[in-house]
Amino acid sequence: MDRKIALVTGAGSGLGRSIAHRLAADGFDVAVTDIDETGGEKVVAEIAESGGQARFLRCDVTDRASIEGALSELDVVDVLVNNAGFDRPDFFLNTQPQLWDDLIEVNLKGVLNCTHVIAPTIAQRCRETGFGRIVNIASDAGRVGSMGEAVYAATKGAVIAFTKSMARELARDRVTVNAVCPGPAETPMTEGIRQDQLGEKMMDLLVMVTPFKRMVAPEEVADAVSYFANEEARFVTGQVLSVSGGLTMSG
Numbered sequence: 554m555d556r557k558i559a560l561v562t563g564a565g566s567g568l569g570r571s572i573a574h575r576l577a578a579d580g581f582d583v584a585v586t587d588i589d590e591t592g593g594e595k596v597v598a599e600i601a602e603s604g605g606q607a608r609f610l611r612c613d614v615t616d617r618a619s620i621e622g623a624l625s626e627l628d629v630v631d632v633l634v635n636n637a638g639f640d641r642p643d644f645f646l647n648t649q650p651q652l653w654d655d656l657i658e659v660n661l662k663g664v665l666n667c668t669h670v671i672a673p674t675i676a677q678r679c680r681e682t683g684f685g686r687i688v689n690i691a692s693d694a695g696r697v698g699s700m701g702e703a704v705y706a707a708t709k710g711a712v713i714a715f716t717k718s719m720a721r722e723l724a725r726d727r728v729t730v731n732a733v734c735p736g737p738a739e740t741p742m743t744e745g746i747r748q749d750q751l752g753e754k755m756m757d758l759l760v761m762v763t764p765f766k767r768m769v770a771p772e773e774v775a776d777a778v779s780y781f782a783n784e785e786a787r788f789v790t791g792q793v794l795s796v797s798g799g800l801t802m803s804g
């Protein structure tokens with residue numbers, strides 16, 4: 554059979570970069586997509602260097618035409634990883650509606666846009682091959698809430714609910730849809746958060762209340778995505794897996 558194709562959004566940095574690396578090591582042809590061309594091309598070069606197959610496609614998850622453009626460059630898609638997202642911590646009552654709109658636009662609507670545009674291709678392919686996967690990167694903030702990240706947490710909670718709904722809707726095509734919830738991870742996003750006082754405090758506090766007393770390594774998130782994206786997880790759908798050293802423990 555042809556090699557399987559995995560498309561990862563926001564793959565030019567942080568968790569997306571590690572996910573792209575891991576899926577390439579798993580044997581997928583990886584479409585590294587991002588708005589950051591330099592970061593994306595760098596990840597493609599790294600994957601090529603380690604013997605994997607990858608290509609960069611510019612894709613802004615807030616722009617349907619951009620997603621359609623990326624998809625048109627690919628023959629098929631077997632796996633979609635909705636990873637692109639951002640955070641800008643502040644107490645909710647200090648935030649302005651523009652920030653809410655931006656967070657909703659990227660973190661929630663980005664997932665809706667990519668799923669709406671790409672899932673039909675995955676479903677069609679899955680009807681032929683029996684293999685199709687969607688993995689959404691949510692957050693522990695979306696499971697239990699998070700001080701200083703109210704709207705971010707709201708978008709991630711919505712992504713979790715969307716994951717479960719789509720798992721039901723796409724089951725008839727045998728496409729699985731699952732969510733991975735990282736705890737605070739060592740990425741450029743959290744480096745940025747640490748630049749201000751509230752962010753620094755928030756990160757330190759989160760590590761303090763994490764049973765394992767450290768942040769998540771991006772590779773640990775990629776391991777969980779790899780599980781959902783591979784054959785072993787064929788009967789696992791609508792599930793939410795935290796990778797956070799015990800920060801949250803949901804029943």
Ligand SMILES: NC(=O)c1ccc[n+]([C@@H]2O[C@H](COP(=O)([O-])OP(=O)(O)OC[C@H]3O[C@@H](n4cnc5c(N)ncnc54)[C@H](O)[C@@H]3O)[C@@H](O)[C@H]2O)c1
Nearest residue numbers: 563566567568588613614636637638692735737738740742
């Ligand atoms: N780092 C953490 O602690 C943490 C914890 C929980 C969840 N997450 C989630 O993991 C995902 C990745 O976060 P990260 O820490 O790797 O961040 P990051 O900032 O390191 O990387 C995010 C990538 O997304 C890209 N991006 C941003 N807007 C985009 C858009 N409109 N279209 C396409 N790409 C876009 C950026 O260019 C960047 O390359 C996000 O959804 C984030 O909410 C991160």
